[in-house]
Amino acid sequence: MSPPANTHLAYTPPDGGWGWAVVFGAFISIGFSYAFPKAIAIFFKEIQDVFGTSYSEIAWVSSIMLATTYGGGPISSILVNRFGSRPVVIFGGLLCGIGMISAAFCTSILQLYICVGVISGFGLALNLQPSVIIIGKYFLKRRPIANGLAMAGSPVMLFTLAPLNQFLFDNFGWRGSFFILGAILLNCCVAGALFRPIGMAADPVRKQTVKQAEKTVKDGTEDKEDKDCCEKFNKYLDFSLFKHRGFLIYLIGNVLMFLGFFAPIVFLAPYAKHLGIDEYSAAFLLSILAIVDMIARPTTGIIANSKWVRPKIQYFFSFSIAFNGACHLLCPLATGYTGLVVYSVFFGLGFGMVCAMLFETLMDLVGAVRFTSAVGLVTIVECCTILLGPPIGGTLIDTFGDYKYMFIKCGAVMVLAGAFLFIMNYYNYRMLAKEERERIATEETMKDNKHIRTETEDGNIWAKEKMQDGPEVEPLTDEKEGLKKEVNGKSEV
DSSP: OOOOOOOOOSSOOOSSTTHHHHHHHHHHHHHHHHHHHHHGGGGHHHHHHHHTOOHHHHHHHHHHHHHHHHHTHHHHHHHHHHHOHHHHHHHHHHHHHHHHHHHTTOOSHHHHIIIIIIIIHHHHHHHHHHHHHHHHHHOSTTHHHHHHHHHTHHHHHHHHHHHHHHHHHHHHHHHHHHHHHHHHHTHHHHHHHTOOOOGGGGOHHHHHHHHHHHHHHHHHTGGGHHHHHHHHHHHHSOGGGGGOHHHHHHHHHHHHHTTTTSHHHHHHHHHHHHTTOOHHHHHHHHHHHHHHHHHHHHHHHHHHTSTTTGGGHHHHHHHHHHHHHHHHHHGGGOOSHHHHHHHHHHHHHHHHHHHHHTTHHHHHHHOHHHHHHHHHHHHHHHHHHHHHHHHHHHHHHHHHSOSHHHHHHHHHHHHHHHHHHHHHHHHHHHHHHHHHHHHHHHHHHHHHHHHHHHHHHHHHHHHHHHHHHOOOOOOOOHHHHHHHHHHHHHHHO
């Protein structure tokens, strides 16, 4: 089994200390990024009545927000590589607040698309990526635990924002609620302030040395400006990752997984209502899911950090995805409220397991140095299937008039994704072990050849010295002198 990817960092992560404050900041930032697009759906009904729009038109507010949040991943990664996590998250929090406060004064659905979907969505993108990246800089041995705790912010925020939004809506309407939510989102700036730089970014002398070295290299390559554009861009977003076998396996598996990942959450409450369950009980299913998810994420982080699971974390991730898919395949068997409660419990468990390891497994494959670029590239590709998943599920419901086909589709896709990741990770580990053996054999061969060459060179040098010095001159004895005369005499004859 191959060990986790080397960090290649110029320092040793502290695995604690101020890192726990960073985890708390990431908890807040990640929580808002994942939960907020789902939580604002409670205001859609009144907004739909005010602007006279259809449900599909109002649903685009969340769709654009999610697309911008995931699609802005590469830009966020570039900014983090250039400026660090702290300023990017603070700026993202400002954008979130400005977008929601501006939305309180919107007079058309198009303005909501821009303010809520684009501005606030891009602000959430600037919150999500740096929060995940900074954890990898502070933690190594305890990184799965730290990631699990930080990712728990999503269910906690969802569980908190749902009743809060209802309270705000009942007392201030949707405009007043958006204004207050904009102020609440400014807390992301506080979370970003906790992201104190570490490593080279925190060492001004080393940073200055690096800048001087970069300047020297830049001055020496000014004659190649026609190639500099791609090289500079690749500096901030490493496209060579598409040649990384483990990264490609992860990317393909996750793109397939997201076709069935979010749709069951979107349609869980409507499915309950379709079975004749009242609205409050149907909404409570999401609360059950959030509570279990809240517990599952840090617990999964602790399990993933154990000495038994950590070396095989890719297999554990594959199992979590397949387990999630199996829950969806069995969901149509639940024809009553009790069955749906059981489904929500297992769904929350599987959902939390996947989310807790979503970024940890990526960092395990590519390492901490390339993780920033890897997150950006993964999110921009994943945003397509994230948007397509729920509409495909809705199309199946409209076509067959039954929710079970949507759950079966999501379950089958996720089981397939889990199986793909398990098989391909097994292949990847085998190839890594083979390459490691070949590398060791090559090094030993080169070492032996170098040793033989050194002995040969030493022998040649010794022989050369003997030839240059000539044979030692020793005095002739009487016997040897006589033989010499005899030989000379025969020669003369």
